[in-house]
Amino acid sequence: SICPCINLGGVFVSPYALNLSSFTKLIKRLQERYPEFNRERIVDAVQEVRKNHKGVLSGMAISSIEEEASAIL
Numbered sequence: 001s002i003c004p005c006i007n008l009g010g011v012f013v014s015p016y017a018l019n020l021s022s023f024t025k026l027i028k029r030l031q032e033r034y035p036e037f038n039r040e041r042i043v044d045a046v047q048e049v050r051k052n053h054k055g056v057l058s059g060m061a062i063s064s065i066e067e068e069a070s071a072i073l
Contacts, residue, residue, distance in 0.1 A: 030066060
C-alpha cells in the first residue's frame with residue numbers, strides 16, 4: 001500500500017491535516033517573518049502546533065496556526 005502522505009523535509013504530513021498549498025504558504029510566511037530560523041525548525045514548530053491540537057490542523061485558521069507557531073519559535 002502507498003502512504004497518502006507528503007514528505008516535507010523528512011516530516012510526513014497527511015494531505016488531510018492541512019492543504020499542501022496552505023502549508024507551503026504558511027511555511028513561507030513564517031520563513032519571511034523569522035529568517036533566523038531554518039525551514040526545518042519552522043516545520044518543527046508547525047508540527048508542535050499540530051501535536052498541541054490532538055494531531056489535527058484542519059479547521060484551524062492559517063493565521064491561528066501562524067500565531068501559535070510564532071509563539072513556539
